[in-house]
Amino acid sequence: MKMTYRVEELKEYLKKHGIRPSTIRIKVLKYLLENRIHPTADDIYKSLINEIPTLSKTSVYNTLDLFLKKGLVSTLSFKEKELRYDINTRFHGHFKCEICGKVYDFPVSEKMLEVDELKGFSIKNVDINVYGICKECNEKIIKNFKEEE
Incomplete structure (x- = not known):
């Protein structure tokens, strides 16, 4: 069963971790929480581009870097070139x-x-x-x- 999260819950979660909520940060967090597939930044970008037409890959990478610094995600590499992100820390x-x-x-x-x-x-x-x-x-x-x- 896929969990769904309300925007207010996501905003509070980000604030609790010292992150100022923005549309991109909320959407990336929501994606990570609802799709626990250990995605790459590219996977996240491709999934969100239709929802946020102004989204750039740089914005996704910057958001993930911030989440990593604040302890919201961890990274996995599996002998691959691209990092994968795990919301389960x-x-x-x-x-x-x-x-x-x-x-x-x-x-x-x-x-x-x-x-x-x-x-x-x-x-x-x-x-x-x-x-x-x-x-x-x-x-x-x-x-x-x-x-x-």
Whole structure:
């Protein structure tokens, strides 16, 4: 089920994080909250350009940079040229399907970092990325394989 957010809620959320609300900032935030697909800046731009004809890619990048500085989003890179943005800033891992390209969140315990090998280290950032074939693609492969028999 897709959540929908009212403009007033989004304005308050931005203000609470020290960000002055603007049409572009509200639309980008709304997109990120309603489409938890780990989009690129280009994905966001393409999705919003019809709603905001004056939108530029620079405006999207500037908004995402501001959101990143204020802790509203985090970035993922997955061995790609373009960064992806994640509205979920809690500690978690990512699984990327090598067939469909979708990125899925999964829970991870911070206790996994409490090991002797890391005692005395100052951990600044943790990226837990897992690669493989998602359940949906696996099911398609199995179905196609059975149909060929």
